[in-house]
Amino acid sequence: xxxxxxxxxGLVGKxxxxxxxxxxxxxxxxxxxxxxxxxxxxxKGFYWDPSKGVLDPKxxxxxxxxxxxxxxxxxxxxxxxxxxxxxxxxxxSLKTLKKALEISDAPRVExxxxxxxxxxxxxxxxxxxxxxxxxxxxxxxxSVVEQWExxxxxxxxxxxxxxxxxxxxxxxxxxxxxxxMARPVQLYLGAAFGSxxxxxxxxxxxxxxxxxxxxMENGLKGTFNGVAPNPVxxxxxxxILGRVLNKPIWLxxxxxxxxxxxxxxMSYLLFASQRVSSxxxxxxxxxxxxxxxxxxxxxxxxxEKKESYPVQ
Numbered sequence: 001x002x003x004x005x006x007x008x009x010g011l012v013g014k015x016x017x018x019x020x021x022x023x024x025x026x027x028x029x030x031x032x033x034x035x036x037x038x039x040x041x042x043x044k045g046f047y048w049d050p051s052k053g054v055l056d057p058k059x060x061x062x063x064x065x066x067x068x069x070x071x072x073x074x075x076x077x078x079x080x081x082x083x084x085x086x087x088x089x090x091x092x093s094l095k096t097l098k099k100a101l102e103i104s105d106a107p108r109v110e111x112x113x114x115x116x117x118x119x120x121x122x123x124x125x126x127x128x129x130x131x132x133x134x135x136x137x138x139x140x141x142x143s144v145v146e147q148w149e150x151x152x153x154x155x156x157x158x159x160x161x162x163x164x165x166x167x168x169x170x171x172x173x174x175x176x177x178x179x180x181m182a183r184p185v186q187l188y189l190g191a192a193f194g195s196x197x198x199x200x201x202x203x204x205x206x207x208x209x210x211x212x213x214x215x216m217e218n219g220l221k222g223t224f225n226g227v228a229p230n231p232v233x234x235x236x237x238x239x240i241l242g243r244v245l246n247k248p249i250w251l252x253x254x255x256x257x258x259x260x261x262x263x264x265x266m267s268y269l270l271f272a273s274q275r276v277s278s279x280x281x282x283x284x285x286x287x288x289x290x291x292x293x294x295x296x297x298x299x300x301x302x303x304e305k306k307e308s309y310p311v312q
């Protein structure tokens with residue numbers, strides 16, 4: 001089997017590549033930087049530029065499935081120009097892939113598994129969302145995810161199986177949200193945001209990578225929530241993080257207006273609440289290795305220590 005990945009050099013992409021290589025699956029990856037194009041036995045890079053609709057057609061040769069992770073980070077200030085970049089980086093990437101498939105002479109790709117986000121679900125302290133929810137959050141983030149998923153759905157016109165994984169807060173000691181959450185805790189400045197009652201639907205990066213590959217290998221289609229079975233409130237996440245790092249959480253909660261002044265509209269990410277169910281992927285036979293937050297954080301920080309101080 002051969003898989004084409006967009007975003008292969010990012011945090012989640014690297015973990016997915018690791019899982020694929022453990023299964024002896026060859027990876028083709030797309031990059032906008034010609035300096036990042038490498039060719040190894042089971043890992044080969046190809047150039048693309050979605051903003052111009054450019055993609056090396058050789059990247060599709062022998063490919064059975066596409067894993068799409070392309071998209072600019074949402075963790076930058078949401079200026080008018082950057083908001084446009086957030087949307088276009090997701091939609092144009094999918095459009096470029098679709099166009100390439102339409103004109104390719106290579107055998108037909110069977111499936112595409114595309115990243116999405118739980119930000120599509122309406123902000124709520126009380127609802128428990130599954131994939132059947134039709135209402136979309138009336139925020140910039142909700143609009144982004146809706147456009148992102150609509151672009152992915154268009155691959156069905158080509159007879160390609162489409163799966164979308166709505167990803168929650170990805171926990172990894174090597175990047176993403178966790179080090180940013182842990183830093184103030186490590187400096188004895190940890191505190192919840194706002195009321196602290198907002199729900200955080202999270203997932204260990206290893207479980208997320210395994211989920212992408214599981215959906216691909218089993219030919220699943222439709223929408224799946226990329227979250228662990230047991231979401232927690234923001235206040236509880238902060239307290240557990242303090243316990244794992246052996247740091248007290250003593251400061252009062254940080255008021256909403258303070259973060260709005262600091263981050264602008266992007267502060268919405270800190271206060272939005274989405275309590276999301278993982279039942280659908282579990283019913284398909286997927287087994288989580290990390291279902292509860294405290295063991296997950298202990299695993300990640302124990303692993304970080306071992307990597308920092310390897311056994312001689």
